[in-house]
Amino acid sequence: MKSFYFKTFQRDSKVYLSRSSSFLGPIVFFLITITLYPLAFGSDEEKLAELSAGIIWISILLANLLSHQFIFNEDYKDGSLDLVLASGKSLFLWASIKIFVNWCFSSLPLIFLSLLTSFMLYLPFDAALILALTLFLGTPILSMFGALAGALTLERGNIVGSSIVIPMCLPALILGILAIQSYKNEEVLFYIFLLAAFLFFSIPILIASCLGAIRLHFE
Amino acid sequence: MRQFFNQLISFPYFFKIAQISFPYLFLLSISVILLGVLWGVFFSPVDVTQGEVYRIIYLHVPAASVAQSIYYTMVIASVTYLIWRIKMASVFMISMAPLGAIFTFLALFTGAVWGQPTWGTWWVWDARLTSTLILLILYLAIISLFSSFDRRASIDQAVSIVVLIGGINLPIIKLSVEWWNTLHQSASITLSGSSIDNEMLIPLLISILGFYLYVTAIGMRRMQVEILKREISHNWVKRIFQEKK
Numbered sequence: 001m002k003s004f005y006f007k008t009f010q011r012d013s014k015v016y017l018s019r020s021s022s023f024l025g026p027i028v029f030f031l032i033t034i035t036l037y038p039l040a041f042g043s044d045e046e047k048l049a050e051l052s053a054g055i056i057w058i059s060i061l062l063a064n065l066l067s068h069q070f071i072f073n074e075d076y077k078d079g080s081l082d083l084v085l086a087s088g089k090s091l092f093l094w095a096s097i098k099i100f101v102n103w104c105f106s107s108l109p110l111i112f113l114s115l116l117t118s119f120m121l122y123l124p125f126d127a128a129l130i131l132a133l134t135l136f137l138g139t140p141i142l143s144m145f146g147a148l149a150g151a152l153t154l155e156r157g158n159i160v161g162s163s164i165v166i167p168m169c170l171p172a173l174i175l176g177i178l179a180i181q182s183y184k185n186e187e188v189l190f191y192i193f194l195l196a197a198f199l200f201f202s203i204p205i206l207i208a209s210c211l212g213a214i215r216l217h218f219e
Numbered sequence: 220m221r222q223f224f225n226q227l228i229s230f231p232y233f234f235k236i237a238q239i240s241f242p243y244l245f246l247l248s249i250s251v252i253l254l255g256v257l258w259g260v261f262f263s264p265v266d267v268t269q270g271e272v273y274r275i276i277y278l279h280v281p282a283a284s285v286a287q288s289i290y291y292t293m294v295i296a297s298v299t300y301l302i303w304r305i306k307m308a309s310v311f312m313i314s315m316a317p318l319g320a321i322f323t324f325l326a327l328f329t330g331a332v333w334g335q336p337t338w339g340t341w342w343v344w345d346a347r348l349t350s351t352l353i354l355l356i357l358y359l360a361i362i363s364l365f366s367s368f369d370r371r372a373s374i375d376q377a378v379s380i381v382v383l384i385g386g387i388n389l390p391i392i393k394l395s396v397e398w399w400n401t402l403h404q405s406a407s408i409t410l411s412g413s414s415i416d417n418e419m420l421i422p423l424l425i426s427i428l429g430f431y432l433y434v435t436a437i438g439m440r441r442m443q444v445e446i447l448k449r450e451i452s453h454n455w456v457k458r459i460f461q462e463k464k
Contacts, residue, residue, distance in 0.1 A: 148384070152377050153367055163360040164381055167353050168388050171395040178398060198391065205387060209380050212301070216376035 012101040023105040026063040033059040052121030053180040067106035068146035107139035127183045134176035144206040151213035228307040231455040237439040248432030255426030281430035283326035289319035294386030297379035309375035314441035320358035346397040
């Protein structure tokens with residue numbers, strides 16, 4: 001007998017796999033944005049190397065915005081959210097799993113891609129590894145804020161969601177960039193630990209507020 | 220005390236109090252602001268390093284102070300709403316957010332005007348300026364939530380969640396922006412003392428007090444309007460307007 005949570009995980013993964021737009025959308029968007037920067041700033045190697053960490057972080061931040069709507073929207077529309085709320089299961093765990101699956105399909109591919117694109121943007125290899133690590137710690141924060149925005153605007157997905165998400169995610173972006181910039185020094189650990197602290201600090205708060213935001217549609 | 224508080228969060232009672240006290244509070248705030256600003260502009264001494272231009276401090280510092288304070292009071296209101304479901308708290312948040320946005324903009328604008336002669340540029344990407352800009356964006360995002368739902372209770376709940384998350388996040392944003400860059404002169408007035416000369420400090424404090432009074436007065440007025448919007452079909456509102464006739 002598989003548990004409810006495992007089934008949620010399985011079902012969500014199947015849904016994301018069967019709908020190519022949900023995981024290919026962010027990838028295409030990410031690649032396009034990455035291509036835009038050299039076209040706009042010129043292909044000068046030094047300049048791009050200096051900008052590359054920021055370019056990749058910003059592109060991933062923006063690409064992440066595309067996938068918020070998928071987290072709770074469908075369940076809300078087909079009524080299964082109602083049943084989950086009424087079932088008495090741990091909503092916290094349920095929402096965490098949904099956000100985790102969303103992260104696996106929208107952010108994880110982008111982290112691997114960012115390693116590849118960092119070569120295209122002339123980022124040194126050591127810095128690229130730090131970049132991947134900061135993205136690994138930072139993108140779950142983006143996903144959770146995205147889930148919150150998606151949960152707030154279930155009825156109508158609009159620009160309101162993204163305008164809330166981006167300012168809130170700034171610490172993740174800043175700490176990530178600072179870590180990459182200081183990849184040669186000892187300080188890099190300091191920023192990475194801070195980023196990790198920000199991640200673990202935000203998990204309970206953001207998921208709890210996600211649930212609050214979902215409930216307000218059923219009052 | 221408890222009874223007074225309970226009365227204050229009932230809409231008709233608050234409406235009555237605000238109706239009576241608004242004109243006095245408004246006139247008082249305008250006169251205190253005028254006193255502070257005029258004293259500051261005409262009677263306080265000239266700054267040694269910055270010259271006459273420093274006098275914009277009598278608008279800049281109060282505006283920035285009010286802009287931040289409004290956000291923190293909104294955070295308190297959001298907690299109050301989420302725990303006790305006091306409707307007055309959401310009325311407060313929704314009335315104050317536009318005021319906060321206006322004062323944040325005023326702080327940024329006067330800061331730019333001040334920065335041009337002293338730093339030689341309208342804008343720098345410095346920690347305080349950036350976090351104030353983010354505060355402005357946050358206010359605007361909250362205001363844009365006002366029309367994103369059909370039901371009143373949903374709006375209240377959504378606004379208070381976002382205000383609360385923003386309130387938790389704001390210190391983190393500030394700290395991370397500070398690590399990123401800093402150029403602005405550090406805070407001149409702290410609880411332990413002040414690095415400003417008394418002759419400049421007193422008009423500044425008067426001006427700050429005036430701004431707070433002004434925000435209180437206008438905030439009360441805005442809350443009255445918001446209450447009327449919500450309670451338009453209730454009997455006590457109808458009674459008030461019949462008495463007027």
